[in-house]
Amino acid sequence: MKLKAVLLALSAAALVSANAFAEAPIVIKFSHVVAPDTPKGKGAEKFKELAEKATKGRVKVDVYPNSQLYKDKEELEALQLGAVQMLAPSLAKFGPLGVKEFEVFDIPYIFPTKQALYKVTEGPVGKELFKKLESKGITGLAYWDNGFKVMSANKPLHSPSDLKGLKVRIQSSKVLDAQMRALGANPQVLAFSEVYQALQTGVVDGTENPPSNFYTQKMHEVQSNLTMTNHGYLGYAVIVNKKFWDGLPADIRTALEGAMKEATTYANDIAQKENDWALEEVRKSGKTKIYQPTEKEQAEWRKALLPVQKQMASRVGKDLIDAINKETASLKN
Numbered sequence: 532m533k534l535k536a537v538l539l540a541l542s543a544a545a546l547v548s549a550n551a552f553a554e555a556p557i558v559i560k561f562s563h564v565v566a567p568d569t570p571k572g573k574g575a576e577k578f579k580e581l582a583e584k585a586t587k588g589r590v591k592v593d594v595y596p597n598s599q600l601y602k603d604k605e606e607l608e609a610l611q612l613g614a615v616q617m618l619a620p621s622l623a624k625f626g627p628l629g630v631k632e633f634e635v636f637d638i639p640y641i642f643p644t645k646q647a648l649y650k651v652t653e654g655p656v657g658k659e660l661f662k663k664l665e666s667k668g669i670t671g672l673a674y675w676d677n678g679f680k681v682m683s684a685n686k687p688l689h690s691p692s693d694l695k696g697l698k699v700r701i702q703s704s705k706v707l708d709a710q711m712r713a714l715g716a717n718p719q720v721l722a723f724s725e726v727y728q729a730l731q732t733g734v735v736d737g738t739e740n741p742p743s744n745f746y747t748q749k750m751h752e753v754q755s756n757l758t759m760t761n762h763g764y765l766g767y768a769v770i771v772n773k774k775f776w777d778g779l780p781a782d783i784r785t786a787l788e789g790a791m792k793e794a795t796t797y798a799n800d801i802a803q804k805e806n807d808w809a810l811e812e813v814r815k816s817g818k819t820k821i822y823q824p825t826e827k828e829q830a831e832w833r834k835a836l837l838p839v840q841k842q843m844a845s846r847v848g849k850d851l852i853d854a855i856n857k858e859t860a861s862l863k864n
């Protein structure tokens with residue numbers, strides 16, 4: 532009798548804990564370095580909303596913006612170790628991981644328009660690049676857009692020679708290093724979370740980013756001049772820890788893929804609007820002068836920066852550059 536009671540109690544306890552286990556949601560920690568009110572920040576929140584809905588709460592997505600958990604380089608290590616499950620680093624930050632081909636996106640003027648960019652990210656080139664991540668324990672899920680970059684400093688930057696001798700913060704990309712050297716500037720790699728202070732204290736003199744990142748990090752408070760160079764592109768790869776992703780129940784993974792697809796459309800749709808809004812806010816602040824280069828000056832920027840493409844072919848792969856140029860040839864203006 533006593534034994535029967537013990538067994539009953541044990542099986543009841545097992546049932547309770549099995550239920551509790553079955554109900555515990557799968558948690559996706561999604562870490563990123565930008566502000567919540569940016570294309571990437573809003574895309575991450577949209578994915579959370581859609582993923583939790585599509586899986587009826589079986590998946591919980593916790594978004595950590597603004598380098599709250601990790602800085603640029605650390606977040607990639609954390610993903611590989613499984614400390615976080617999802618990231619969306621800029622395409623300029625995959626070099627230290629050993630996948631330098633992603634730096635092709637940093638080549639000045641390689642994408643004449645957003646259409647040209649989408650043709651690449653949504654086509655075979657985009658897929659091939661994702662394949663290169665697999666051996667690093669990473670699965671690529673989507674490309675998210677931000678925008679074309681502008682240059683800033685505490686002096687007017689009308690033509691490339693105005694950059695001469697300036698210390699300029701860049702992301703950890705050798706192509707960006709070559710780009711700044713082509714302008715006669717002195718490139719300094721810094722984590723995104725360190726840029727504001729570095730500009731404020733004069734550790735660096737200038738930087739480049741799309742207006743959305745510039746404004747939401749308050750760089751307009753510490754940079755008096757901005758030039759609409761639109762010389763290069765900034766976008767992201769949404770990536771997951773491969774072991775985690777492959778280990779998900781198939782129905783959950785399918786639901787998450789659907790949520791990612793929808794979040795990607797959303798993020799890409801708002802990117803331009805967010806950047807237009809941010810530029811307007813910078814203008815309204817009255818703290819940073821926005822300069823639109825003349826056609827002659829734009830030609831000077833191009834002339835100074837176009838050689839970077841040839842120069843960096845051996846790093847990112849000539850075939851890859853050729854493939855992109857071929858895909859976008861019909862869209863060049």
Ligand code: LMR
Nearest residue numbers: 564565621702723740744
């Ligand atoms: C930067 O580090 O400048 C940006 O790429 C940050 C980001 O993720 O947009």
